[in-house]
Every structure is written in structure tokens, then in C-alpha cells.
Amino acid sequence: MSSVSVVGLGAMGSALADALLAAGHTTTVWNRTPAKAEPLVERGALRAATVTDAATAGEVVVFCVLGYADVHALVDTAGAALSGRVVVNLTNGSPQEARELAVKVRALGADYLDGGIMAVPPMIGSPQALVLYSGSTASFEAHREVLQVFGRAVYLGDDPGQAPLxxxxxxxxxxxxxxxxxxxxxxxxxxxxxxxxxxxxxxxxxxxxxxxxxxxxxxxxxxxxxxxxxxxxxxxxxxxxxxxxxxxxxxxxxxxxxxxxxxxxxxxxxxxxxxxxxxxxxxxxxx
Ligand SMILES: NC(=O)c1ccc[n+]([C@@H]2O[C@H](COP(=O)([O-])OP(=O)(O)OC[C@H]3O[C@@H](n4cnc5c(N)ncnc54)[C@H](OP(=O)(O)O)[C@@H]3O)[C@@H](O)[C@H]2O)c1
Incomplete structure (x- = not known):
């Protein structure tokens, strides 16, 4: 079992965190509006007080917020706490945005995987859900079991832009x-x-x-x-x-x-x- 943090608990982030809990992973959650963490904490998630705490708590740190600008701001805030972590960004964006974010994350000493979720929140955790990944091959292989919790995990190579493309x-x-x-x-x-x-x-x-x-x-x-x-x-x-x-x-x-x-x-x-x-x-x- 892995320790995984989920940053962003909108409709999709909450579904991702729920799937991790159901699979028995130690799941830490953080959301800008703290109230959205309540139902997940009731189901066994650990609450992080800050995004930095969330980064510290997880070997794998999943970001699922609205856009890449939001992820950049959160990564800037977490900074060195991300060192040694695997950042899995499941926020939608363009290939170029994925490549730019990967450069920032790697400069902090973290590995980067970008992901494209081909599912709506109720499908997460079911065989019908498909999630495309690209970026660090070693991290995809090392954490394949965690990533498969969300749905079928398909790896598209080490260019982070391939998943969004x-x-x-x-x-x-x-x-x-x-x-x-x-x-x-x-x-x-x-x-x-x-x-x-x-x-x-x-x-x-x-x-x-x-x-x-x-x-x-x-x-x-x-x-x-x-x-x-x-x-x-x-x-x-x-x-x-x-x-x-x-x-x-x-x-x-x-x-x-x-x-x-x-x-x-x-x-x-x-x-x-x-x-x-x-x-x-x-x-x-x-x-
Ligand atoms: N829902 C889907 O069917 C679906 C399918 C595939 C991919 N996606 C992608 O998944 C991502 C999340 O979608 P969603 O459906 O979960 O959206 P959502 O329900 O609208 O939730 C948005 C999340 O982003 C957070 N957020 C927005 N701006 C932020 C900021 N500046 N700083 C920190 N947090 C911020 C929100 O926090 P607050 O709670 O504080 O507002 C909330 O947790 C999007 O990129 C979306 O394209 C969604």
C-alpha cells in the first residue's frame, strides 16, 4: 500500500481520493475550500492543513484542480516539500502546459507524470474508466498499482505532452x-x-x-x-x-x-x- 495525497477535491479529485481509500491506500487530502475534505475524512482520509503538508505526506501527490495556472501556484507554494515525490497532474490542459509544468516539478527534485482522465467522476475506479499517462517511465512503473486504482492506466511514453495530446x-x-x-x-x-x-x-x-x-x-x-x-x-x-x-x-x-x-x-x-x-x-x- 502506498501513501498518496490528493490536492483538489472537486467532483473529480473527490472521486480519485475515494477510489484510493477504497483500495486501502493511505490517502491524505487537501482542498482550497476545506469543507470539501469532510466527507473523505469521514471515510478515512487524512486531512492536510496546507498543500505543503499534503506534499510532505504522500510518496505520490495527485493534483486535480481547474487549470494549469492553479497547479503552478500550488506547486510554487509546496516548493521543496515536493522533493523526492512523484507529482501526478490530472488537471486538464495542453501538451505545452504539461511540458512546462514538468520542467518546474523536476527542478524541485520531484518526478512528473501527466495524466488525461477519460471518464466522468462516477466512473472512477470502474473498468470503464481510462486514464492516459506520460512522463517519467520509472515512476509510472513504480506506481502502476496506485494509478490503476482510478481506471485502466495506459502509458504513452516519457514526453509529458503525450497524455494531454x-x-x-x-x-x-x-x-x-x-x-x-x-x-x-x-x-x-x-x-x-x-x-x-x-x-x-x-x-x-x-x-x-x-x-x-x-x-x-x-x-x-x-x-x-x-x-x-x-x-x-x-x-x-x-x-x-x-x-x-x-x-x-x-x-x-x-x-x-x-x-x-x-x-x-x-x-x-x-x-x-x-x-x-x-x-x-x-x-x-x-x-
Ligand atoms: N469532472 C469531469 O467530468 C472531468 C473529466 C475529466 C477531466 N476532468 C478534469 O479534472 C479537473 C478537475 O475537474 P472537477 O470536475 O473536479 O472540477 P470542479 O468540481 O469544478 O473542482 C475544481 C477544483 O479545483 C479547485 N481549484 C480551482 N481553482 C483553484 C485554485 N486557484 N487554487 C486551488 N484550488 C483551486 C477547486 O477548489 P475549491 O473547492 O476551493 O473551489 C476544486 O477543488 C479539471 O482540470 C477537469 O478538466 C474533469
């Missing part, structure tokens, strides 16, 4: 899926049809079937070569004109997917109509 890439994929759902729900509703039935019996299985093709598209994007397997881009670009027309006819705005359709047409105009859809990566990432 992959976190944001996953969110990007999620919002793309939500965009498709929103547009199709609006279309079905505009026709007075059953949006819930459509979603459950048709859309979810359809998206699951289409997701099966993503690894092949990923291989093409990695290679930079886009052989069309039965559905070339020119054919798809022609079909999106029908989609846009349907939106206009139904009184449904087409603004959500219009940028995607414009990219498809541009790629065809550039002479890639016989290739596959994954070639749009070339327009998005210009190298």
Missing part, C-alpha cells in the same frame, strides 16, 4: 461523433419520425459498423496513401450534395457538417477523387 485527440473524435448524431437527430425530428428509436435501433449499430473501418483508414493516414476500397471520394462528395439538399428541404441547418463537405469537394478538385476519404488528413495536417 491523446486526451484532446480522443475528445476530438468524440465531438465528431456527437456532431454526426446532432445532425441526424435534427433531420429525423424534422420529418416527425422517432428520434429515440432511430438512434437505438439504427444509428448506434450503424456507427459501430462504420467504426470497424477506422483502423484501415488510420493505416492509410500513417502511410500517406489512400486506395479507395469501394467507396471513392468522388462518389461520396456527390452524395453529400444530396445530404446538404435534404437539410435545406427539411429546414435543418447544414452549417455543422458544411466544413467537412467543403474539404471533401476540395480534395476531389485537387485530383484525388479516386482515392479514399482518409486522404482528407492531408488537407488537415499539412506537415
Amino acid at each position: 491523446h486526451d484532446l485527440a480522443l475528445l476530438t473524435g468524440m465531438y465528431g461523433m456527437f456532431a454526426g448524431f446532432l445532425q441526424s437527430a435534427a433531420l429525423v425530428r424534422s420529418a416527425g419520425a422517432d428520434v429515440e428509436g432511430f438512434t437505438t435501433t439504427l444509428l448506434v449499430p450503424w456507427l459501430a459498423a462504420m467504426a470497424g473501418g477506422l483502423p484501415q483508414m488510420a493505416a492509410e493516414a500513417a502511410e500517406g496513401a489512400y486506395p479507395a476500397a469501394g467507396s471513392n471520394l468522388a462518389m461520396q462528395a456527390a452524395a453529400v450534395d444530396t445530404l446538404a439538399g435534404l437539410g435545406r428541404a427539411q429546414g435543418v441547418s447544414t452549417e455543422l457538417l458544411a466544413p467537412l463537405f467543403a474539404l471533401m469537394r476540395r480534395r476531389v478538385e485537387d485530383g484525388h477523387g479516386e482515392e479514399g476519404l482518409a486522404g482528407l488528413v492531408e488537407l488537415l495536417h499539412r506537415g
